[in-house]
Amino acid sequence: MGTWPGNRSKPDRSVSLEQYRLRARIYDTELAAFEPIRTAAVDKLDLQPGQWVLDVGCGTGLSFGLLEDGVGPRGRITGIDQCPEMLAQARERVKEHHWRNVELVEKPAASAVVKGRADAVLFHFTHDILRDAGGIGRIVAHLKPGARVAAAGLQWAPPWMLPTNAFVLLAAMHSVTSFEGLSSPWDLLAVHLDGLHVDTTMLGGVYVASGRVKH
Ligand SMILES: C[S@@+](CC[C@H](N)C(=O)[O-])C[C@H]1O[C@@H](n2cnc3c(N)ncnc32)[C@H](O)[C@@H]1O
Known part of the structure; x- marks a missing residue:
C-alpha cells in the first residue's frame, strides 16, 4: 500500500509514527507559516487561569506557550501524542521553560487515560485523530459538559x-x-458539540472549528 494517503480509507498508526519520527527535529520550522492559525484556535478556547486543557496530538508542544498564557501557573496542560520523537521535543520545551504544570502522555489519543474531566481541548493539525469516531468519543468522555473545543x-x-x-x-x-x-x-x-462554528482561512485550505461539549 506504500505511504500514499490517498490509498487508505482510514488513518494508519504505524505510518503516522514513521512520518513524525522522521519530521520531529525539523517540525517546528515547517509549521512556522501556520502559527497565526494556532493563535486563532487557542483563542477559541477562551482559557481562564486555573483551568485544565488537553492538547491532543500535541506533537513538539508548539501550542504549550499559548495554553500556558491562558491557564497560568495554577492551571494544567495535558499533552497527548503517540510519537516518542515528537514528545521528546515537547519534553525539552517544557524543561526549557520550567513549566511545572504540563503532563505528557505517550499514547494513541483513543487509548490515553487521564483522571478527571478537563475544561477545554485543542486539536491542532491532527487530522488522523479527528477521523476516528470512537477515539473522539473517548476523548470527549474526559471533558466537562460545556467544555470548550477547538x-x-x-x-x-x-x-x-x-x-x-x-x-x-x-x-x-x-x-x-x-x-x-x-x-x-x-x-x-461536531456530533459532540453545541454551537459549532467553522471559520476558513488561507484561501479555503485551512479551517478553525470550535464549539462546546454537549450537556
Ligand atoms: C501535524 S502534528 C501536530 C502537532 C501539534 N498539534 C501542532 O499543532 O504543532 C500531528 C501530531 O499528531 C500525532 N498523532 C497522529 N495520530 C495520533 C494518534 N492517533 N494519537 C496520538 N497522536 C497522534 C502525531 O504523532 C503528531 O505529533
Whole structure:
C-alpha cells in the first residue's frame, strides 16, 4: 500500500509514527507559516487561569506557550501524542521553560487515560485523530459538559480552487495518513458539540472549528 494517503480509507498508526519520527527535529520550522492559525484556535478556547486543557496530538508542544498564557501557573496542560520523537521535543520545551504544570502522555489519543474531566481541548493539525469516531468519543468522555473545543487543520477547498488544493495536497501528504474526511475534517467531532462554528482561512485550505461539549 506504500505511504500514499490517498490509498487508505482510514488513518494508519504505524505510518503516522514513521512520518513524525522522521519530521520531529525539523517540525517546528515547517509549521512556522501556520502559527497565526494556532493563535486563532487557542483563542477559541477562551482559557481562564486555573483551568485544565488537553492538547491532543500535541506533537513538539508548539501550542504549550499559548495554553500556558491562558491557564497560568495554577492551571494544567495535558499533552497527548503517540510519537516518542515528537514528545521528546515537547519534553525539552517544557524543561526549557520550567513549566511545572504540563503532563505528557505517550499514547494513541483513543487509548490515553487521564483522571478527571478537563475544561477545554485543542486539536491542532491532527487530522488522523479527528477521523476516528470512537477515539473522539473517548476523548470527549474526559471533558466537562460545556467544555470548550477547538480544532484546526488542513481541508480541501472547493474544487475550482486548484492552487489552494495543490498546497493542501502537498502539506497533507506529509502530515496525514489518509485523505478521508479532508472536505469536512471536523464532522465526527461536531456530533459532540453545541454551537459549532467553522471559520476558513488561507484561501479555503485551512479551517478553525470550535464549539462546546454537549450537556
Ligand atoms: C501535524 S502534528 C501536530 C502537532 C501539534 N498539534 C501542532 O499543532 O504543532 C500531528 C501530531 O499528531 C500525532 N498523532 C497522529 N495520530 C495520533 C494518534 N492517533 N494519537 C496520538 N497522536 C497522534 C502525531 O504523532 C503528531 O505529533
